[in-house]
Amino acid sequence: MRVAVVGAGGWGEHHARIFSRREDTELVAVVGRTPARTAARAERYGTTPYTDLDLMLERERPDLITVCLPNEDHYDVTLKLVHTGIPLLVEKPLVFDLDEADTLLNDARGNFFAINFNHRYAEPVQRAKALIDAGELGDLIFATWRFGGEPNRGGSPHANLIETQCHGFDMLEHLVGPISAVSAHLTDKTYGAFSTVALALDFANRAVGTMLGSYDSSYAYPDTQHLEINGTEGRLVIHDTVRSLSFSKPGDPVERRWHSTYFDDESRNFAGTFDRHVDALLTALRAGAEPPIHARAGRRALHLAHAAIKSHETGRRVACVPNDGQYSANRPSAGGC
Structure with missing residues (x-):
């Protein structure tokens, strides 16, 4: 499964780590806003850096996109990705505004749309x-x-x-x-x-x-x-x-x-809770089911x-x-x- 990670910040590194090391996924892209930081993250995990989201979507055609952006900057990028119809996993919080949350959920009806309450x-x-x-x-x-x-x-x-x-x-x-x-x-x-x-x-x-x-x-x-x-x-x-x-x-x-x-070591590692969530999420995605945490x-x-x-x-x-x-x-x- 081809996976792209949008976000090159701190917790976003765990997104790159997980999907680059699993045997059943290929990390095809890291998308960030800062060229040097994005390139360094992509090099560390053996993938391609992008600072242009549209270019990444056109070239890589991922099967799953994960999003880890600054907490108050989720809406615009998430809405853009919702409209692609590509299965999506976003970090919490969904957004800060209820109207924005409703727009995202309305526009994503029927799509695979998960959140990481790990x-x-x-x-x-x-x-x-x-x-x-x-x-x-x-x-x-x-x-x-x-x-x-x-x-x-x-x-x-x-x-x-x-x-x-x-x-x-x-x-x-x-x-x-x-x-x-x-x-x-x-x-x-x-x-x-x-x-x-x-x-x-x-x-x-x-x-x-x-x-x-x-x-x-x-x-x-x-x-x-x-x-x-x-x-x-x-x-x-x-x-x-x-x-x-x-x-x-x-x-x-x-x-x-x-x-x-x-x-x-696995069960006492906080970051490992995200690995466990990804196990359940990919199982659901491959089965055509709803995400374990919608x-x-x-x-x-x-x-x-x-x-x-x-x-x-x-x-x-x-x-x-x-x-x-x-x-x-x-x-x-x-x-x-």
Whole structure:
């Protein structure tokens, strides 16, 4: 399968790494904006550099295109690629604006259109999902997500909420179920943007939850990312996405714990979660199926982020229509998100 990567930045290197080293794909192009940087990336992974997207499309005719651009520069390039009809994998966030998200999804109907919420493919997360699906936690009662590190500043005052905590929205709905309401407290006390956010959540299954996301912390701290889910029959805790998973039963002081073993480098490698996602994505693409994580999930995370923004601005709890796997092209009414 011929794959082109659009983007020559930091995380874009993992796109080039994966598709250049797989036996079932050929990396046919790296497209970037800076000639020297693009040429260096292409040389490192044995492919052709381009700074002209149209020229690349004409010459290489890829079977799959992946996109990894600066967070607030996704829309124009993604829309152009959606219109080619070529299967597409984009990095999160989908976009920052709901109207733009709706345009992308409307124009891509029927096309293979995936988004990289790679946290879902961490070993602890997959094991947690299996425990929940098997009923080991009983009825879910509450969930807590915390994720924070150094600033990733951008033009939007809500960069942390939209481009980083989208993982939290996606993960909580993936494991607990649809979020039905959001109440938000945001602070801009450090550098002018809303760099730390605290949210209270209602779920459609009557569980409750919290989210704390920050750009005023450090990725060097233990438990930079912490996820806890508590049910009537047990509790699970995920530490730093790939580090470990613990599972406890009520009244039992002995916990079960998964951690990567001595020789198991793959499962403790955060970048490896993307490799796992690509495995599932290519399987679906070859089978003619929908992507394992459709771009609709990116629109849903954005929808919830905008609900949090509205809650902060109005000082009110904002109800959210639970997602049924689709989305509405119509903007929500004033009473909901």
